[in-house]
Amino acid sequence: MLGMSQSQLADAAKVSRxxxxxxxxxxxxxxxxxxxxxxxxxxxxxxxxxxxxxxGPGVRLAKKTTC
Incomplete structure (x- = not known):
């Protein structure tokens, strides 16, 4: 959904892959x-x-707000 790899997510969250x-x-x-x-x-x-x-629970991309 974001194009984020497992390694990128792990690094950003400061958790192990x-x-x-x-x-x-x-x-x-x-x-x-x-x-x-x-x-x-x-x-x-x-x-x-x-x-x-x-x-059921789920996820979606948040709406972008304009100023």
Whole structure:
């Protein structure tokens, strides 16, 4: 969605690449502080997390606002 590699995400979030790889594969859930760091990087890059609303949680690119 962003064109960000696992290595780029790991570096930006200051977590190990295996943490990102395992999370993407569904092997394990990162520690809460690592998960928050990953989420913060994705949100800063324009990802918006959508809460459960009957159709399941999801993500989308945030709308760009104009001034």
């Amino acid at each position: 295996p943490t990102v790889v395992d999370f993407e594969r569904g092997v394990r859930l990162p520690h809460p502080n690592n998960l928050e760091a990953i989420r913060a990087v994705l949100e800063a890059a324009g990802i918006e997390f959508i809460p459960e609303n009957g159709g």
